Amino acid sequence: MNSLIKVENLRAVYLVREGTIKAADGISFDVQENSVTAIVGESASGKSTIIEAMTRTLPPNGRLLEGKVLYKGKDLLALKKEEFRRIKWKEIALVPQAAQQSLNPTMKIIDHFKDTIEAHRINWNHDQLIQKASEKLEMVRLNPDAVLYSYPMQLSGGMKQRVLIALALLLDPEVLILDEPTSALDVLTQAYIVQLLKELKKKLNITLIFVTHDIAIAAELADKVAVIYAGNIVEYNSVFRIFKNPLHPYTKGLLGSIMAINADMSKIKPIPGAPPSLLTPPSGCRFHPRCEHAMDICKKEKPPLITVEDGAQVACHLYSQGGRKDA
Amino acid sequence: MHEAIKVSNVSKVFSRGYLRKSHKLVLSGIDLKITEGDRLVIVGESGMGKTTLARIMADLEWPTEGQVLWFGQDIGRMSKKEKRLLRGSVQYVHQDPYSSLHPAKTIFNIVADPLRYAHGLKSKDLRKRVKELMEMVGLTPAEYFFNKYPHHLSGGGRQRLAIARALTTEPRVIIADEPISMIDMSLRASIIKLFKDLNDQYNIAVVLVLHDIGAAKYFTYEKGEVAILYGGKIVEKGEGTKVLDNPLHPYTRVLINSSPVADPELARNRQVEQLRSYAVPIRTPDSKGCPFAHACNYYIEKCLERDPQLVPVEQNHEIACHVFCNRDGVI
Structure with missing residues (x-):
């Protein structure tokens, strides 16, 4: 399989009054065609920043310092605005976070669809638009006749999320990027959206990249999982290996601390400490203050993301040369 | 029971x-x-x-x-x-620790104020009790946090502080x-x-x-x-x-x-x-x-x-x- 998107050494910061938040610090990963990639991390670990930097939607105080996002050989970050606009939505579509607030409360759903095609200069007449929009809404199991002429406030949280997915699918993109598709939804609605995304993936053969804080969602949906901790990828591996044989101490800790319904409750062990502030991240490996295997080198040197057995990638001194592999 | x-x-x-x-x-x-x-x-x-x-x-x-x-x-x-x-x-701990703690009060005072009003504790006793409560909820070393504010804590830390405050009575x-x-x-x-x-x-x-x-x-x-x-x-x-x-x-x-x-x-x-x-x-x-x-x-x-x-x-x-x-x- 070819890699469709290649992210290389992405670094982005946010400027705030107190200093700079180093939210993405040298992020590199590949996304294969027709695969599902999950970016898993806690809040404020920089996972949304990666997506925002990739799609050039960083907020006004965000700054991209360096890095490349190669899509079919083109660097998305170096493209001219007009060239990027042609790729945006037609090839790469984004479902933003906070679905509840992403729709304009004063516009009917149909007008959101109309806005989208106007922004991308597509000449569909009204009937064509209705037909296309209905098709996409049916794909996310909404009744177009009821939904198209509703205002966002008339829809439930799960329905709004599905409208946004339909909107993202309108121009038949090849890549769909979703930022926290299930956060702020109830358990049942969450399961429903995950089920829906699974079906869409099968039906449309698209590449999905999604960000989540819930590693259990990744277990259900993803082929590959990138675990983010404090602005760094600490582990990038196939979903089965991440869950069966996690390598990085943070991944191990995270898996040991999640209270999934099928977990052995007596073995749940919280990770000590708290995630660091990205204003003043710890030196060396950013996980070392919470790590039970921390060595001297961890405080001084940042471990590079290296490839170990079976193509698994991990950023930990335990696995680099001179480190203990058995720990 | x-x-x-x-x-x-x-x-x-x-x-x-x-x-x-x-x-x-x-x-x-x-x-x-x-x-x-x-x-x-x-x-x-x-x-x-x-x-x-x-x-x-x-x-x-x-x-x-x-x-x-x-x-x-x-x-x-x-x-x-x-x-x-x-x-x-009967004490209640609110959902959102980002809005249930007074942002301009020090962590010490957040825990100490109910002790002052409800139990009339003063100086040494007060300090000792605040320290005890903060240790009960795992905010250690307690003295390190005394003069800090809620925004210095993570979400988990804030929730612990809210629980410590609930324990004062x-x-x-x-x-x-x-x-x-x-x-x-x-x-x-x-x-x-x-x-x-x-x-x-x-x-x-x-x-x-x-x-x-x-x-x-x-x-x-x-x-x-x-x-x-x-x-x-x-x-x-x-x-x-x-x-x-x-x-x-x-x-x-x-x-x-x-x-x-x-x-x-x-x-x-x-x-x-x-x-x-x-x-x-x-x-x-x-x-x-x-x-x-x-x-x-x-x-x-x-x-x-x-x-x-x-x-x-x-x-x-x-x-x-x-x-x-x-x-x-x-x-």
Whole structure:
């Protein structure tokens, strides 16, 4: 399989009054065609920043310092605005976070669809638009006749999320990027959206990249999982290996601390400490203050993301040369 | 064992609109109790009335009908003075630790102020007690935090501080509304663990309101009870392990069946049951029938007509369902 998107050494910061938040610090990963990639991390670990930097939607105080996002050989970050606009939505579509607030409360759903095609200069007449929009809404199991002429406030949280997915699918993109598709939804609605995304993936053969804080969602949906901790990828591996044989101490800790319904409750062990502030991240490996295997080198040197057995990638001194592999 | 809090036949109607003529039934006929030193989890999705129930238990909201008993006394009939004496024994921890702590007070004062007012502690004694409380909730070294502000703490740290503040009055019951929903993933288990430790070590009864079934299971797998709320009614309650390992009500089963599992193979192979509707039921005092009937896959004629009552199916395990209430009906 070819890699469709290649992210290389992405670094982005946010400027705030107190200093700079180093939210993405040298992020590199590949996304294969027709695969599902999950970016898993806690809040404020920089996972949304990666997506925002990739799609050039960083907020006004965000700054991209360096890095490349190669899509079919083109660097998305170096493209001219007009060239990027042609790729945006037609090839790469984004479902933003906070679905509840992403729709304009004063516009009917149909007008959101109309806005989208106007922004991308597509000449569909009204009937064509209705037909296309209905098709996409049916794909996310909404009744177009009821939904198209509703205002966002008339829809439930799960329905709004599905409208946004339909909107993202309108121009038949090849890549769909979703930022926290299930956060702020109830358990049942969450399961429903995950089920829906699974079906869409099968039906449309698209590449999905999604960000989540819930590693259990990744277990259900993803082929590959990138675990983010404090602005760094600490582990990038196939979903089965991440869950069966996690390598990085943070991944191990995270898996040991999640209270999934099928977990052995007596073995749940919280990770000590708290995630660091990205204003003043710890030196060396950013996980070392919470790590039970921390060595001297961890405080001084940042471990590079290296490839170990079976193509698994991990950023930990335990696995680099001179480190203990058995720990 | 004495009952710490008992809620009997509680209903709550919110009225709104011009002349308050639009009525919404948020809770109906709730019977629930927690004995001293026990654990209780109230599970439900948003809009099911679980926060209202927790607030009624804590006397922050008043029931339209029914009684709330604290340590055997009806709080609706208590005088102000009597209530003030008991008030400290039941403490409430709010959902969002980012807005429940005063941003301009130092961490020391957040814990110290209730001690000053309620117990009249001063100087050395005060310092000692604050230190003790902060150590109880795992904010160590306590002195390091004394002159800092809430914004120096992470979400987990803030929640610990809110719990320390709730402990100042030496409560016998702590009621916490969604204590982990605003907390980072890797810290959630540690907050639940803290509540378990408080329960074990100091024999404080703990009532948690949660939407996360996994967390509910983690909290109650050793001891404690679970009550599942749907549409303002308790649809299933009983011993934690019985309810969560062997759910009988169709709603509980869907809820458990839909909860995320941390195993890629299991997650891919399981069949998630689809409901007929995912809408939150809106009930009025005139509504009849089972609140879950509109979504349930097993509903029968009777479900639309008559409201099912909680009936025991085994020891310490009750469900409110016309279809599954007798053993023969279990599919």
